[in-house]
Amino acid sequence: MKNATFPLVKRTCYSLFTLGFILLLTACNNKPSKDKTNTTEPNNLAKFETIYWNVKAIHPNGQSLDIKMFDNAGEGFDIKAIQNSDQDYLMDVKAMVNDEILPVKILVSENQFTPVVAITNSGSAYKLKAVTPEGEELEIIGVARYGNIVIMKALTKKGKFYGVKAISPTGQLNDIKGIKVNSQDREMTLKGHSIYAHVKAMHPSDNEDHFILPKKNITKGAYKSDFETIIWNIKAITPDGKNLDIKAIDPKGNTFDVSAVQDSKQHSFLNIKVFVEGVELPVKIMQRAASDTYSPIKAIGPDGTIYDIKALTEDQKKLDVKGISRSGNIIHVKAINENGEHYAVKAFAPDGKLNAVKGIKIFDRPVEMKVQDHPVYAHLKAISQ
Structure with a gap:
């Protein structure tokens, strides 16, 4: 997919006469050096019809399992990866709760694995779970960290891991991962919660699924143990x-x-x-x-x-x-x-x-x-x- 570089479009000059006022719009030079538009600000993004990718856990037999955010009443809400531009390298993952779109994050935890939650505007944090056809709920967790990436899986009661993917309406697949932009355990605080990583849908990588589980919880830097930079x-x-x-x-x-x-x-x-x-x-x-x-x-x-x-x-x-x-x-x-x-x-x-x-x-x-x-x-x- 080509990068959107917002090239200048040569415009046709025209005159508009209104009540004695003459407005001339002159043709613009198409050289990048003459473009004074701020091409890197949000309000200048190219118009794009948003595409919602489904977020699923993948059973070893190839069956996809719905992933939902469940509130205190047990009601489930959809989790989506949101493609709002012409790129699908990196997309936000959100919980769609009635009229609200809630951020999905991995929390700092003292346990070996880290919880994946959606956080409401009032500060409540609700876990994400995959649901089997039999109604079993599988917790979605961060299981291992490698550098800036946190591997996410659905965890069964028998301790097995299922992959977590974003699937586009046309069948494209992205990995759902946690990403970190700094080396500390805590990235930020959101509504009173310590955030360990941001959850995104990213292009698959062939070297990240065959991980070795850390022997201690993944928020303590175990990922750096035996790797030569x-x-x-x-x-x-x-x-x-x-x-x-x-x-x-x-x-x-x-x-x-x-x-x-x-x-x-x-x-x-x-x-x-x-x-x-x-x-x-x-x-x-x-x-x-x-x-x-x-x-x-x-x-x-x-x-x-x-x-x-x-x-x-x-x-x-x-x-x-x-x-x-x-x-x-x-x-x-x-x-x-x-x-x-x-x-x-x-x-x-x-x-x-x-x-x-x-x-x-x-x-x-x-x-x-x-x-x-x-x-x-x-x-x-x-x-x-």
Whole structure:
């Protein structure tokens, strides 16, 4: 599926005469550098008719089981993955309760497995359960963490696990996973509940279902036990197939590597960092200035120092790397040459695996968080294509 880049459309000039007023709408130049539209703000998303994906547990015999949120009265409500743009990389998962759409989260827990709940506006948290044809209710839980990913399953009374999937009306399948954007146990607090991970529907990954269960509860960092970190290289790809280095540049002009960090066996959702004298700096898509066309991408030092992120050509020209457009929860990232042409940005593993570099929004608001008092628009990640 092609990225939505919101290209300028050449408009036909016309005149409108009304009561002596003449309004001329002049034809617009189609060069990206002249576009002053904020292509990365929510109110400029392309119009899209929302698609609701069904969320199901999958029995080993291939049968799908409904997953519901059950309230205190025992009434069940549908769980849906919501596709509100032309991308299905990353979709919100919500509980549809009458006229309300409730967030679905994984909670911090002292138990080995972590509960998956929908949280109401009043602060009540209701568990998600799969229902068998015989009426047995199977709890939906987080069972293992690998880096930024929390594997979710339906748990039977006999201790067996069933996969949890989002199924589109046309039969496409996504995995339902928990995702984390920081390394701490608690991501945030929502209505008084400590949130461990955000529940999303994501493209399947072939290396995440054959996990080894942790020996202690998954909120205590057991996922890092026996894995040697793998560094992926971040490159911009030119139309003729050349890979350009992408570097962070400090205020003095020093350059540093920009890398995706695989710190567990999963590689579908990786942090992107800059390494400066042994310190890992976060890389974020920042809130853009009103005068800017696109959203800048920066690394942020522990003292708040800002590092520019640039692609370097063979003759050492510095090309901007920016968030150029938004599709739902995804911000499309490109390097931009002097002619306004866009180059794809990818993460390359040492063994040749390839991920897309994207901005990720967890919340539908302009500022996700602040890092050293700098407002962050989206998190930069390397994700499965």
